[in-house]
Amino acid sequence: MGAGAMNAVGGHAAAVDDREEAALLRGRQSPLVQRVYQQLLAQISAGDFQPNERLPGENDLATRFQVSRPVVREALKRLRAEGLIYSRQGAGSFVRLAVEESRPVLGYAPVETIADIQRCYEFRLTIEPDQAYHAALRWNDAALDNIAAALSLMGDATRAHRHREDADFAFHIAIAEATNNHYYLSSMQALKDHISVGMKFHGVSLMGPTSGLSGVFDEHRGIFEAIRDRDAESASSRMRRHLEGSRDRVFEGRALDLSL
Numbered sequence: 182m183g184a185g186a187m188n189a190v191g192g193h194a195a196a197v198d199d200r201e202e203a204a205l206l207r208g209r210q211s212p213l214v215q216r217v218y219q220q221l222l223a224q225i226s227a228g229d230f231q232p233n234e235r236l237p238g239e240n241d242l243a244t245r246f247q248v249s250r251p252v253v254r255e256a257l258k259r260l261r262a263e264g265l266i267y268s269r270q271g272a273g274s275f276v277r278l279a280v281e282e283s284r285p286v287l288g289y290a291p292v293e294t295i296a297d298i299q300r301c302y303e304f305r306l307t308i309e310p311d312q313a314y315h316a317a318l319r320w321n322d323a324a325l326d327n328i329a330a331a332l333s334l335m336g337d338a339t340r341a342h343r344h345r346e347d348a349d350f351a352f353h354i355a356i357a358e359a360t361n362n363h364y365y366l367s368s369m370q371a372l373k374d375h376i377s378v379g380m381k382f383h384g385v386s387l388m389g390p391t392s393g394l395s396g397v398f399d400e401h402r403g404i405f406e407a408i409r410d411r412d413a414e415s416a417s418s419r420m421r422r423h424l425e426g427s428r429d430r431v432f433e434g435r436a437l438d439l440s441l
Contacts, residue, residue, distance in 0.1 A: 226373075306421065313416040324361075344388065
């Protein structure tokens with residue numbers, strides 16, 4: 182390719198980036214920004230990047246997520262505003278703290294037995310259907326975008342025949358955030374490690390000869406659609422059925438007697 186053609190291609194790419202950046206500045210964060218933000222947040226939450234570890238550069242992240250640099254820059258800006266990363270002049274962006282260390286949460290006894298997993302499901306069934314109900318009534322654009330971004334990550338994993346606990350948890354905590362009730366959010370943050378144990382077992386239960394990944398993704402999509410449509414009753418009942426189904430898959434329909 183000649184120099185003129187290369188310059189033309191480079192100029193066109195720069196123009197696309199400029200238009201995209203202008204669009205970002207004019208309106209709310211795009212779904213692409215939400216997706217990149219959610220993926221980086223999930224990776225930081227999962228410990229893929231440790232405190233004070235340098236994140237890949239903007240060019241590398243843009244290539245990894247198949248987006249433009251302005252999209253990456255906006256996602257990093259949001260993580261920076263939330264105190265999760267910091268920048269060093271000329272050196273790039275670094276993780277400040279693990280997500281769970283950066284936000285004060287309640288404390289629960291650690292999961293030690295199979296019965297504790299069932300107890301966690303029991304507790305989740307008392308709060309998460311209500312979270313979905315209130316999220317349907319109260320979401321704003323940013324909150325709905327967060328739920329959609331987590332759902333997109335789950336969809337990507339499902340198509341790759343994988344179960345991602347980080348994306349699954351991101352979906353549920355995004356619903357808690359959409360309620361605009363910090364008691365729900367704090368409870369979910371405190372339960373992160375406990376819920377993750379159950380999600381790992383659930384993921385294993387879905388990977389048998391007849392994979393249940395697609396069906397579970399459809400459950401999450403149904404919850405999202407009910408929230409999006411502001412159908413609070415449906416959102417609540419769908420969340421309840423999803424959690425009950427997850428519990429039953431983990432325990433193969435045989436609940437433990439917690440009275441003993």
